[in-house]
Amino acid sequence: MRSIDHFIGGSSFASGDRQGEVFNPSQGEIQATVRLGTTADLQKAIDAAKAAQPAWAATNPQRRARVMFNYKALVEANMEELAELLASEHGKVIADAKGDIQRGLEVIEFACGIPHALKGEYTQGAGPGIDVYSMRQPLGIGAGITPFNFPAMIPMWMFGVAIACGNAFILKPSERDPSVPVRLAELMKEAGLPDGILNVVHGDKEMVDAILDHPDIAAISFVGSSDIAQYIFSRGTALNKRVQAFGGAKNHGIVMPDADLDQVVNDLSGAAFGSAGERCMALPVVVPVGDKTADALREKLIPAINALKVGVSTDPEAHYGPVVNEAHKQRVEQWIQTCADEGGELVVDGRGFTLQGHEKGFFVGPTFFDHVKPTFRSYQEEIFGPVLQMVRAQSFEEAVRLPSEHQYGNGVAIFTRNGHAAREFAARVNVGMVGINVPIPVPVAYHTFGGWKRSGFGDLDQHGPEGVKFWTKVKKITQRWPDGSAGGENAFVIPTMG
Ligand code: NAD
Numbered sequence: 001m002r003s004i005d006h007f008i009g010g011s012s013f014a015s016g017d018r019q020g021e022v023f024n025p026s027q028g029e030i031q032a033t034v035r036l037g038t039t040a041d042l043q044k045a046i047d048a049a050k051a052a053q054p055a056w057a058a059t060n061p062q063r064r065a066r067v068m069f070n071y072k073a074l075v076e077a078n079m080e081e082l083a084e085l086l087a088s089e090h091g092k093v094i095a096d097a098k099g100d101i102q103r104g105l106e107v108i109e110f111a112c113g114i115p116h117a118l119k120g121e122y123t124q125g126a127g128p129g130i131d132v133y134s135m136r137q138p139l140g141i142g143a144g145i146t147p148f149n150f151p152a153m154i155p156m157w158m159f160g161v162a163i164a165c166g167n168a169f170i171l172k173p174s175e176r177d178p179s180v181p182v183r184l185a186e187l188m189k190e191a192g193l194p195d196g197i198l199n200v201v202h203g204d205k206e207m208v209d210a211i212l213d214h215p216d217i218a219a220i221s222f223v224g225s226s227d228i229a230q231y232i233f234s235r236g237t238a239l240n241k242r243v244q245a246f247g248g249a250k251n252h253g254i255v256m257p258d259a260d261l262d263q264v265v266n267d268l269s270g271a272a273f274g275s276a277g278e279r280c281m282a283l284p285v286v287v288p289v290g291d292k293t294a295d296a297l298r299e300k301l302i303p304a305i306n307a308l309k310v311g312v313s314t315d316p317e318a319h320y321g322p323v324v325n326e327a328h329k330q331r332v333e334q335w336i337q338t339c340a341d342e343g344g345e346l347v348v349d350g351r352g353f354t355l356q357g358h359e360k361g362f363f364v365g366p367t368f369f370d371h372v373k374p375t376f377r378s379y380q381e382e383i384f385g386p387v388l389q390m391v392r393a394q395s396f397e398e399a400v401r402l403p404s405e406h407q408y409g410n411g412v413a414i415f416t417r418n419g420h421a422a423r424e425f426a427a428r429v430n431v432g433m434v435g436i437n438v439p440i441p442v443p444v445a446y447h448t449f450g451g452w453k454r455s456g457f458g459d460l461d462q463h464g465p466e467g468v469k470f471w472t473k474v475k476k477i478t479q480r481w482p483d484g485s486a487g488g489e490n491a492f493v494i495p496t497m498g
Contacts, residue, residue, distance in 0.1 A: 002032040004178050006041055006202055007185045009048035010195025015041055020175040020204065025091030025322040026312035028360030032089075034178045037203040039210040042170070045199040046216050049141045049168035052196030057138045057166035061115040064164055068111045070191035075105055078187060082180055086151055087313035089177035091322040091362065092275045094314060097152075101180075104156030106445035107463045111164035117468045118165065127497060130480045136472035138166035139218035139242065143211045145232065146181070147224040148174035148324055149278045155181050157449070158221045159198055161467035163188075171200045172211060174224075176324055178202050212236050219471065221462070222246065223280075225382075226408070226454045233457035244458035244470055248382040249280045249410035249451060252403040253439060254425065255288040255297055256396070256416035263437070264415045265300045269319075271413075271439035272388040273308055273366050276320045277332075280455075281411045281433070281440045284383060285372075287393050287402055294392045298347070298370060305348050305388070308366045312358055322362040323385055329362040332385030336367055339378035339389065344369040350386060374402060382408065396421060404430035410451030413439050432456060 004022065005014040018036040023029065035041075056064070075082065083097040090097070110117075120134040144158035151173060159169045173181035178200075185200045201207055211217060212235045219242035222232040226247030236243035253271065255264050271283035288294040311318025323329050333351045340346045350365025364386055372379050372389040379389060393399040403412045413435035414425045422436045432452040435441030443449055443464070450461030460470040 001030070004032055004034040004182060004202065006035055006037060006045070007182050007200040008041075008045045009199065010189050013041070013044065020202075022089055022176065022178065023325055023362075024088055025324055025362045026088075026314070026358055028326070028358070028362055032179070034175050035202045036175065037201045037207045039206075041203075042201055042207060042210045042214060045170050045201050046141065046214060048196035048199055049170060050216060052194050053138075053140060053168040056168065056194055056197050059166075061118055061164075061166075064166065065112050065114050067188070067192045068108050068114070068160070068164055071188055071193075072105055072108050072112065074187045074191050075101065075108070075184070078183070082152065082183060084314075085183065086177070086180045087321070089179055090148065090151060091313050091324055092278075093311070093318050093321050094316070096275055096320075097313070100150050101152040103442070103445075104150075104153035104160070107157050107160040107467075110445045110463065111160040114164035114468075117465065118472070120474075126478070127495070129482065130478060132476065132478050134474050134476050136165070136468070137475055139471060139473055140167060141170065141217050142167045142219045142221070142471060143170045143172065143217050145172045145208055145211065145220065145222045145224065146174055148176040149275070149280070151177045151180045152184065154223050155184060157463045157467070161463055162221075162471040163193070163197055165468060165471040167471055168197045169199070170211065170217070171198070172203060172207055173200065175202055175204055208232070212241075213239065218242065220245075221470070223462075229457050230454075242470065244450075244456075244460055244462070246280075246451060246456050246462070247454055248384075248408055249282075249455050250285060250379075250382050250406055250408045251281060251283050251411040251413070252285045252287050252406070253283040254393075254399045254403075254412070254414040255286060255293055256414065256418060256421055257290050257293045258417045259293075259415035260417070261297055261300055264297065265304045267415070267439035268301065268388070269304050269308065273305075273320055273386045276323045276364065277386040278323060278384055279440070280451075281442050283413060283439050284388060285379070286388060286390050287399050288390065289393050289396060289399050291392060294370075294390065298390065301368065302347060305366045305368050310353065310363055310365060311355065312361065320386065323364055324362065326362055328384070329364055332364050332383060332387065335378050335381075335383045335385070336387060339369050339372065339376060339387075342376040342378055343371070343373065344376065344378065344389065345371045380407065400425060400428055404428070407453060408451070408455045409453035410455035411435065411441050413437075413441060
């Protein structure tokens with residue numbers, strides 16, 4: 001059986017007896033094992049990072065950017081192989097796996113412009129003979145802890161910017177689909193990145209805790225579920241690390257009475273069921289405004305949902321593939337039961353779905369509930385599966401209130417032809433990312449990504465200018481070059497510009 005090992009100091013590193021199982025979710029079978037590392041394994045990565053980082057930080061930013069340019073070309077050249085590997089461990093269909101890689105590459109493209117993004121500020125003559133300037137310096141060693149659902153994009157969000165800024169990086173990817181992160185690191189070496197600047201350590205809680213507690217790690221970026229995000233944020237910040245930690249989601253799609261319902265059905269099918277609903281920017285809740293809108297939408301949605309094709313990740317016709325593992329399949333099916341028990345009307349039931357020839361695969365059919373209430377636990381919590389819940393709102397005000405009062409605040413979308421309603425909604429809703437007739441409003445790489453409330457802990461977002469801020473610290477310099485003539489003010493009084 002293939003063993004997925006750590007990647008430290010530019011080489012594969014196998015150590016330890018503890019191993020995790022990596023499945024092929026389409027087949028329901030174990031296809032590889034992954035090392036579950038220890039504090040000692042982390043120390044090896046820290047030693048490699050520490051040895052390499054000062055020279056990398058001293059490399060001028062244009063040269064660092066050139067590694068990013070090479071990397072972009074290399075990842076593109078290896079796109080097919082990476083997408084197949086990704087799909088085989090995650091279960092998403094190949095076209096979607098390519099999207100996962102491409103969205104990460106767009107952050108690498110942003111990182112190609114790092115010399116510009118790192119420029120400091122300068123004020124000449126801030127006082128008599130005094131200039132003030134600032135410089136952005138790398139933090140040293142940063143770490144990224146990533147979820148299973150975007151095994152290429154999310155690591156690249158983090159290491160693309162961190163490394164371009166002059167840091168060394170330790171990536172702890174999800175133990176459920178760890179192969180692509182290792183391939184991404186190998187390709188960085190091929191692109192010319194010095195050994196030790198990008199290391200991949202595998203593991204579970206033991207490795208995460210080792211990262212949290214290690215005094216040489218200056219900053220941690222985390223993406224995953226909310227309880228873990230909160231844990232990472234509190235433990236990391238208590239140890240004086242810089243931490244950004246992004247959590248779960250329950251995104252709402254508001255459908256106004258004037259919306260183009262055919263467009264909405266099209267957008268919702270992809271946003272609710274694409275990638276088996278395993279996206280933090282999926283749209284698992286639809287909120288039509290008024291019963292007339294709800295009834296008309298329901299009538300169009302049911303045939304569209306019944307027409308969805310669930311298949312293995314290599315099936316080019318499939319709209320979505322299996323969920324990530326058996327435990328998650330059971331969890332999603334349990335939530336379907338809970339929602340039905342709570343009084344939701346189960347219009348399309350995806351439980352018990354099997355695919356001929358792939359009976360052991362972790363498939364869940366598309367599921368649709370109507371008449372879901374905000375008091376349901378199945379509405380309040382994230383399901384992270386191909387389950388769409390319809391919550392009927394009676395007014396625009398109620399539609400603004402539902403996502404605003406939800407514990408999560410990652411993304412939200414409004415479908416309407418009314419510019420005034422859209423503008424009001426965007427200004428008032430208490431959610432971090434808003435789509436107007438855009439179902440999955442993930443901002444492009446040179447903007448920033450981040451949710452609010454229990455979807456995001458910390459105050460700086462991922463990638464774009466906020467990412468540069470997160471991975472650097474600002475040094476402020478006040479300089480004076482006296483001409484030698486004596487004089488000056490009373491040194492015991494705080495200098496002012498008065
Ligand atoms: P997860 O929280 O189970 O795992 C995320 C990471 O934390 C993994 O690397 C895992 O090894 C580690 N981890 C797991 N349990 C831990 C523990 N007890 N202590 C310390 N570390 C632990 O998340 P997942 O199932 O891999 O990913 C799905 C979740 O991620 C969903 O909630 C989804 O909404 C969220 N997500 C959020 C965003 C966002 O940007 N907000 C993006 C993608 C995914």
